[in-house]
Amino acid sequence: MTSEALAGAKEHIETARANAAKIDDIAADTALKPIRQVGVLGAGTMGGGIAMNFLTAGIPVTIVEAEQANLDKGVATIRKNYENSVKRGKMTRDEVEAAMARLTPSLEFADLGRADLVIEAVYENMDLKKDIFAKLDKTAKPGAILASNTSYLNVDEIAAQTARPEAVLGMHFFSPANIMKLLEVVRGAKTGDAELATVMDLAPRIGKVAVVSGVCPGFIGNRMLSQRQQQAQAMLMEGAAYNEIDDVLLEFGFPMGPFQMGDLAGNDVGWHRDPTRVETIRDALCAAGRLGQKAGKGWYDYDENRQRTPSDVTRKIVADFAAKAGKPQRAIGKDEIRERLLYPMINEGAKILDEGMAQRPGDIDTVWLNGYGWPAWTGGPMYWASHEGLDKVVAGLERYGLEVSPYLRRKAEAGQGFD
Numbered sequence: 001m002t003s004e005a006l007a008g009a010k011e012h013i014e015t016a017r018a019n020a021a022k023i024d025d026i027a028a029d030t031a032l033k034p035i036r037q038v039g040v041l042g043a044g045t046m047g048g049g050i051a052m053n054f055l056t057a058g059i060p061v062t063i064v065e066a067e068q069a070n071l072d073k074g075v076a077t078i079r080k081n082y083e084n085s086v087k088r089g090k091m092t093r094d095e096v097e098a099a100m101a102r103l104t105p106s107l108e109f110a111d112l113g114r115a116d117l118v119i120e121a122v123y124e125n126m127d128l129k130k131d132i133f134a135k136l137d138k139t140a141k142p143g144a145i146l147a148s149n150t151s152y153l154n155v156d157e158i159a160a161q162t163a164r165p166e167a168v169l170g171m172h173f174f175s176p177a178n179i180m181k182l183l184e185v186v187r188g189a190k191t192g193d194a195e196l197a198t199v200m201d202l203a204p205r206i207g208k209v210a211v212v213s214g215v216c217p218g219f220i221g222n223r224m225l226s227q228r229q230q231q232a233q234a235m236l237m238e239g240a241a242y243n244e245i246d247d248v249l250l251e252f253g254f255p256m257g258p259f260q261m262g263d264l265a266g267n268d269v270g271w272h273r274d275p276t277r278v279e280t281i282r283d284a285l286c287a288a289g290r291l292g293q294k295a296g297k298g299w300y301d302y303d304e305n306r307q308r309t310p311s312d313v314t315r316k317i318v319a320d321f322a323a324k325a326g327k328p329q330r331a332i333g334k335d336e337i338r339e340r341l342l343y344p345m346i347n348e349g350a351k352i353l354d355e356g357m358a359q360r361p362g363d364i365d366t367v368w369l370n371g372y373g374w375p376a377w378t379g380g381p382m383y384w385a386s387h388e389g390l391d392k393v394v395a396g397l398e399r400y401g402l403e404v405s406p407y408l409r410r411k412a413e414a415g416q417g418f419d
């Protein structure tokens with residue numbers, strides 16, 4: 001990037017963030033719905049964090065669980081998180097008690113009937129979510145907004161379970177939901193203007209930066225992330241060391257690489273939990289108890305200060321898998337690693353724009369800057385790629401035999417950036 005482009009990154013980020021709040025095809029004077037009561041379904045990792053956003057902002061929340069033990073655990077975690085805020089001097093004890101007093105824990109689905117906005121955060125399972133939205137359709141009060149926190153599932157399919165698809169949208173929070181700034185607001189084919197505008201208006205009140213996404217697998221952020229993950233896994237099988245792949249991203253300015261991220265989140269998230277069934281490297285890590293930081297070992301070994309050291313056990317697991325797959329091994333340089341991690345993300349971003357899943361390139365930058373630790377000095381992925389030169393990105397993708405979106409190619413051939 002030129003020094004001029006670098007100097008413009010800060011202004012770009014501010015403009016992009018302000019623009020992300022705007023919905024292009026909805027009248028600015030669209031009447032908003034009052035949100036005085038929120039219902040959250042599921043008090044797990046996400047539900048608890050989501051509830052905290054509203055409690056802290058002074059909005060009462062009813063949190064509904066299927067099981068007493070999970071409800072108690074969820075409420076205790078909310079309290080513990082607030083207590084930590086007191087220890088860190090971020091909240092007073094009175095503020096914590098006031099926030100906790102706004103919380104109503106319940107095992108009764110019918111208690112969601114009071115809410116102006118219900119956010120579903122149960123397990124990522126389509127049948128379960130469909131069931132729940134069919135029930136919500138009967139329980140929620142007329143005019144209520146019905147949101148799903150799904151990470152990947154089709155919001156239109158969920159909405160079709162109700163007789164009021166205009167009420168349904170996605171509110172995709174990021175973990176930890178009480179801390180992470182990003183909120184992807186997923187606009188279904190039938191989502192109403194008032195519902196969408198209300199949620200976009202609500203976001204800053206609960207401390208979030210909201211970006212509108214269309215309905216597509218993984219929405220904006222996870223859809224691009226899976227491209228990066230695919231290449232990280234491919235390079236691993238071709239002979240790159242996992243710690244080298246992480247280090248390349250750290251050098252670029254990310255707070256962590258894909259394998260560190262796996263260890264932080266837990267390699268057992270979504271694992272089938274059968275240690276005798278070893279079909280992937282991840283299965284082998286989990287079967288060996290290498291679940292991540294929480295186990296003291298995952299891809300890396302961790303010491304008591306959570307410092308990571310590359311592990312010979314992991315190296316052997318990877319080498320065995322590569323040998324079994326008959327993959328020839330070679331040394332992969334840092335430039336190739338960086339380009340193969342980042343360029344396919346830009347390509348996916350181009351497809352997202354071409355399909356109208358994001359309103360503007362700056363929205364994609366806002367997603368990656370606020371939800372995934374993309375280094376701010378570069379202005380975000382689309383700004384960075386535009387200033388690197390889209391022709392360079394296209395040439396890189398071709399060099400590695402990777403797909404080039406026609407939209408990206410057209411922009412590159414015209415000598416344009418994304419904006």
Ligand SMILES: NC(=O)c1ccc[n+]([C@@H]2O[C@H](COP(=O)([O-])OP(=O)(O)OC[C@H]3O[C@@H](n4cnc5c(N)ncnc54)[C@H](O)[C@@H]3O)[C@@H](O)[C@H]2O)c1
Nearest residue numbers: 042043044045046047065066070121122123124150151175
């Ligand atoms: N964990 C993440 O990093 C993350 C990030 C973004 C989105 N999400 C999405 O959020 C959703 C929840 O994920 P999570 O990580 O919080 O899961 P989790 O397993 O921690 O919590 C799910 C909770 O839902 C409860 N539940 C299940 N069925 C229920 C029902 N019928 N009624 C009421 N409660 C019920 C469970 O008892 C459990 O406590 C998923 O759709 C997931 O894809 C997760």
